[in-house]
Amino acid sequence: MKKWLNPRSAFGIALIAAALIALPFVAAMGGQAWVRILNFAILYVFLALGLNIVVGFAGLLDLGYIAFYAVGAYVYALLASPHFGLHWPFWVILPIGAMVACFFGVLLGSPTLKLRGDYLAIVTLGFGEIVRIFLNNLNAPINVTNGAQGITLIDPVAIGGFKFSSSTQILGVSLSGPQKYYYLLVVLAILVILINLRLQNSRIGRAWQAIREDEIAAKAIGINTRNIKLLAFAMGASFGGVAGGIFSAMQGFVSPESFSLIESIMILAMVVLGGMGHIPGVILGAVLLSILPEALRYGVGPIQMALFGKMLVDPESLRMLIFGLALVLVMRFKPAGLWPSPERKRELQGDA
């Protein structure tokens, strides 16, 4: 604990805290849209950290992670919308969402315990697609998910009479809906980061790492690889479920479209680009990949107008094009990620 007390760290923490508090006001200068982008960036930090448990810590390549996000989002949507006429409070639904997602995580994990690497990636991808196909089609004969139209009018987060969706005056400062969500998200994110940090250095975290490095050796020294792997899937999935619930409440709308394969890939890319298994790296990856494409969306159009006098290329596809190229280039030149953990970097230089 000594490290925390020295004045330089304390100053650093204070600086970060001040920046985090000020950020939504700075972003609001560019319009509320930017505050929303900020919120989504934090949501992606959640997701990336959750996936990092599975991929980064335990070394289980999961390409269907978005399924758990979807499960969390739909649980929230079904229990807090006019669709079934249920309006449960969010602190009841959020844990339910996490638990249902956790169940799905175990459901995915248990048949795949023997698989590793590419095969696991493909199976998890298939699992994600199965969930999406069901969300898309479970509107007949019993209308559960409302099909491709999705569920609308989802209740926003509210604590007592304090609603997060509308703007209020607090101590003479006017806070918009997105700005309030931002603070809620930051608090949750700090919680998630702390949990992750503690996990990494716990016995469980060590066991994950052991499985990642050499499963057979891990088994030999008495680690129950089956349970430990399931635990990784379950915990990762629970984080996904919580993030999904918040997404649902923030958007007020869910549809299967938000949970396509490309989203899974996007989150995996955040983990890998940032630096697998390294919490600060993963956070960096999530923030970069969620904010840069938005910036491009706003930048690419006007730049094209200025250069050619007309829109030559649809900004959306250009954005994905650049995203794909970034994946390829980072893998080529910085395969350990932009901010790898020191030990991971050492490993990758050797024969991995």
Place this chain on the structure above:
Amino acid sequence: MDIFLQQIINGLVQGSIYALVALGYTMVYGIMGLINFAHGEVVMIGTLVTITVTGTLIKAGMPVALAGLAGVSVSVLVCIALGWGLERIAYRPLRGAPRLTPLITAIGMSIVLQNLAMIVWGRNYMTFPAFLPKIDYEFAGANFTAVQIVIVLVSAATMGGLLLLVYRTKLGMAMRATAQNPAVASLMGVNINRVIAAAFIIGSALGAVAGVMVGSYYEIAHYQMGFMLGLKAFTAAVLGGIGNLGGAMAGGILLGLIEALGAGYIGDLTGGFLGSHYQDIFAFIVLIGVLMFRPSGLFGEKTGDRA
């Protein structure tokens, strides 16, 4: 009974297409252990190039058959260039890297190709020019078209050609040797780079042919059509035992049949609870099932810890 026969025919046709695409996956995986996620996009580009070339030539007044032939040839050439380029630019520099690295690169290339195709061809569905006469045949209450017959025949011929190439030529021997053990093959004087490039080139050419088939079967094409097709073809390859050519062919046909029969009967089996729009689910269920109970696939050799 006629529904049964009808679904068998549909499954065979779809399966022939899966088989051709699956060969592209299995060859690359067999030789270098890489899932070339961008292969589905190569197929998609094969379809779209054929549409553009054939469509333009028909408009210019060329006879339909000739225009079709030209379209297919150009598409094969473009896909070969694409496959070769992919290997050269994206995958070759990553040989010997940890397995996750080329996998992510492959996903990245898939995204790049999809969006390039969108920029070139736009977001809309395109109609595939019909260069075969629309003739319907009837057999024991089931219908099939000339296009379906041609697809099955061409697919069978192409696969036969590939088997000849792999088992009767020097290049084929070099490929098999590399798949067994690249280091030793290289010591025996096999040029590994050339073999890998050849696997990509042949796989892409087969992909182009499959692309033309998909286009003429469904008569429409789209820049996003490649990914799902690629996934299913990969499933077929895994089903047959990845790295095994005969396995990919059998797996493709089998998957086509499972899908067709599944879609045909799922409504009856579940009492109408699930309908034929769940068709896409079968490939993934098959995939999970195979990998759980027989990870080496139906015809694959039992290998050690792969991954």
